[in-house]
Amino acid sequence: MARQFAVIGLGRFGSSVARTLIDQGHEVLAIDENEEKVAEMGDLAAQAVQLDATDEKALRAVGIEDVDVAIVAIGGDIQASILITLLLKEIGVKEVVAKALNARHGRILQKIGADKVIFPEREMGERLAQILVTPSVLEQIELAPGHSIMEIVAPKAFVGKTVRDLDIRAKYGANMITIKKKVPHLTKTGETDFVETVNIAPKAEDRIEKGDHLVVIGKDEHLAKLKKLSSKEG
Amino acid sequence: MRDKKVEELIEQGKFYFLNKQYNEALSEFQKALKLDPRNARILYNLGVIYESKEDIEIAKTLYLKALELDPKLEEAQKHLDKLVGTSEEE
Numbered sequence A: 001m002a003r004q005f006a007v008i009g010l011g012r013f014g015s016s017v018a019r020t021l022i023d024q025g026h027e028v029l030a031i032d033e034n035e036e037k038v039a040e041m042g043d044l045a046a047q048a049v050q051l052d053a054t055d056e057k058a059l060r061a062v063g064i065e066d067v068d069v070a071i072v073a074i075g076g077d078i079q080a081s082i083l084i085t086l087l088l089k090e091i092g093v094k095e096v097v098a099k100a101l102n103a104r105h106g107r108i109l110q111k112i113g114a115d116k117v118i119f120p121e122r123e124m125g126e127r128l129a130q131i132l133v134t135p136s137v138l139e140q141i142e143l144a145p146g147h148s149i150m151e152i153v154a155p156k157a158f159v160g161k162t163v164r165d166l167d168i169r170a171k172y173g174a175n176m177i178t179i180k181k182k183v184p185h186l187t188k189t190g191e192t193d194f195v196e197t198v199n200i201a202p203k204a205e206d207r208i209e210k211g212d213h214l215v216v217i218g219k220d221e222h223l224a225k226l227k228k229l230s231s232k233e234g
Numbered sequence B: 001m002r003d004k005k006v007e008e009l010i011e012q013g014k015f016y017f018l019n020k021q022y023n024e025a026l027s028e029f030q031k032a033l034k035l036d037p038r039n040a041r042i043l044y045n046l047g048v049i050y051e052s053k054e055d056i057e058i059a060k061t062l063y064l065k066a067l068e069l070d071p072k073l074e075e076a077q078k079h080l081d082k083l084v085g086t087s088e089e090e
Helices: A012-023 A035-042 A056-061 A078-091 A103-111 A120-133 A168-172 A220-232 B002-018 B022-035 B040-052 B056-069 B074-089
Strands: A004-008 A027-032 A047-050 A069-072 A095-099 A116-118 A137-144 A147-153 A175-186 A192-199 A213-219
Touching: A004 A012, A012 A027, A012 A035, A027 A035, A035 A047, A056 A078, A069 A078, A078 A095, A078 A103, A103 A116, A147 A220, A168 A175, A168 A213, A168 A220, A175 B002, A175 B040, A192 B002, A192 B040, A213 A220, B002 B022, B002 B040, B022 B040, B040 B056, B040 B074, B056 B074
Parallel strands: A004 A027, A004 A069, A027 A047, A069 A095, A095 A116
Antiparallel strands: A137 A147, A147 A213, A175 A192, A175 A213
16 A cells, blocks of 8 residues: 655665655655755655755645655764654654664664664665675575575585485474475587476485575574574585 | 597586586586687586586676677576576575
8 A cells, every 4th residue: 555755865875765665656755955866856756845854844834744654864964863853753753764874873763752763784784794694595584573484505414415314393493395406407509507496395305415405494593503504614 | 639629628527517526527617718718608617517506606707708708698698697686686
């Protein structure tokens, strides 16, 4: 269902949030002090206005109290970000999401009533670090809080063993639901290639080979153990 | 004479690849590449072996190099598209 959003601050972060919301069919009120940035969003957003968002009257004039969610995406000015977040809560915006520049800023935003504080730089950094540290985790999807499904490269210790030998459920508390294999073959023109076979119901006697991908489902704490094992070999 | 040697190395490399002896396959193709450094097909084959070994970044570089030498090498483009697709999801 389409909801109404306000994005305040149209820097790199704010404008990319605005664009994503618009792409998903939501109505966006885009606000910035800078006329050029407002003009850039003008064609996309339902409404793009240039105003000083620390000015309560100006905010009310554009109907800020009617939006479902306001996102405070101010780049460098911590004071402005705090003031605007406070104003938005006072005006009665239902949900205020504010971008924090550092931990202290984040704590202040929380204290003055931001419903959600985000640390985009930190979150991206953590995600990147995760990818760099565990390159063998190919994908992880959260199913419910604390539970995920993930695809890993088969750890070295698993190679040559059968599903029965591994007994993943007993040893790791997780269930292996799929084994993906790369099967080498030659193409019609005689070049090397491989086809990926997907075994969606691994049997007890199926054997893990080098380079296989395993899809496992379970609690995050249990998956973390498998992740560690998988990343060791690098 | 040199061409024949290259062909032999490639054949041997393919044999190892089909038997999943990837390191041995690599070494044959690398020898072949040394004799014929501008051979896009050797680069492509090396890419496939690295991809099989989950060395995705090296595989990507090799497919790119292969395409530089032979832009019409469809297999390399196909593999590259697939790999680029996966990393964009990250």
